[in-house]
Amino acid sequence: MPIRIMAQRFATLLLVAAAVGLMLLGRVDNPLVERFRLAVADLATPVLAIVNEPIGTINRVIREVDEAFYLRERNATLREENARLLQWQSVARRLEQENAQLRAMVKARPDPLPAYITARVVGDSAGPFVRTLLLNAGQRDGVKAGQAAIVAEGMIGRVLEAGERSARVLLVTDLNSRVPVMLESTRQRGILAGDNGPRPKLVFLAASARPQIGERIVTSGHDGLLPPGLPIGIIVSLGGDPRIEPFAAAERIEYLRLVRYEAPRLPPPARDGQPVAQRR
């Protein structure tokens, strides 16, 4: 029946056109596509959270078997590390005191203390295109786009979009991720740019900067969105653009914390052009 075949071809053509149209809309960051995606994520998150339970158990079993094997060895390393950290603790206490005294002397304004939201990872984008995680917390929990996502080892990414009860985190390894960072020891600024590979690269570093292998990279806070000083990773190679090995492996993360950080801002100028603070 030629009519039926024609109808089928037409339907296929329509679907192909719809898919291409959606891609074009998504490419230009159409709010409709974003809202659609958030709505589906909101619906899918509770389901994924349930399906995730057994997977969490499996992952835990894998880890426990793994741990049992290396128990003795790990115990020795931990003991050593503990001894070293105790020393660091006393150093940190002393520095904290000294810092507080010095701050009081010069009347320095401290950075606002960040608050945290803890969220569970319920989905990740397995696939070669993007590096994102889906979380089970959203706007009703205080999640906003731009917030930093951290784990104990350091920062892993930032919130890309937040739905009502779900949010998506763009990992620092994603092709679209750009994070303002600095070398920890020399405070030289740069941008950490992902390329979907495991090791993002450090770009826009000043020509005078001398990055070293093993140097720690932390957030600089220069975009006014991220708190400064969150550790991200260390430099592992220097050829061309330096490459960073992130401290935290994204595929092992079950829970993470989002940083609610209000960067210090200038007061808005008054109508006659005088800053409000000066007129007071």
Next chain:
Amino acid sequence: MSGVLGGRLLRLLGQLTPAALTILLMLPSVLPIEAPRLGEITPMLTVMAVFYWSIYRPELMPSWLAFVIGLLQDLISGGPVGLTALILVLVATYVGSQRRVFLSRSFMVGWGGFALIALAVAAASWAIASLYLGAVLRPAPMLLQALATTLLYPALVWALGRAQIAMMRQV
């Protein structure tokens, strides 16, 4: 009476089986499974499921259903919205048109045919995603993905065949 109703229910269940199994096979692609460095090459199980049902039960895997499933995967995984939908529609349409060839030949021919389709899907995804993201992506993960999917073909065809026998006797 209840027999008739039960029969209709079973029939409905059988008709929904291809869609349900395909959605189930999407899960490995969207769940956080702890497999270091394997995330990139998670096999494209939905492509395989659409391939299978387009050959054996094309009326239960129409191209609009492939579109919806692909769209769902795009929206949940956070990838370019429409990419998987496009790929699955093309796979369903192409395989549907070559159905007789696949049905009449041996298992090995089916496997070879699938390997070619997986390769074509990898190449197309690579090209489209590169255009979409405005950067030349590394082609290796996508080729490995095609390879992983092809290697899983016998196991998945067996499993889907068992499911078809178990769930769809009435349909």
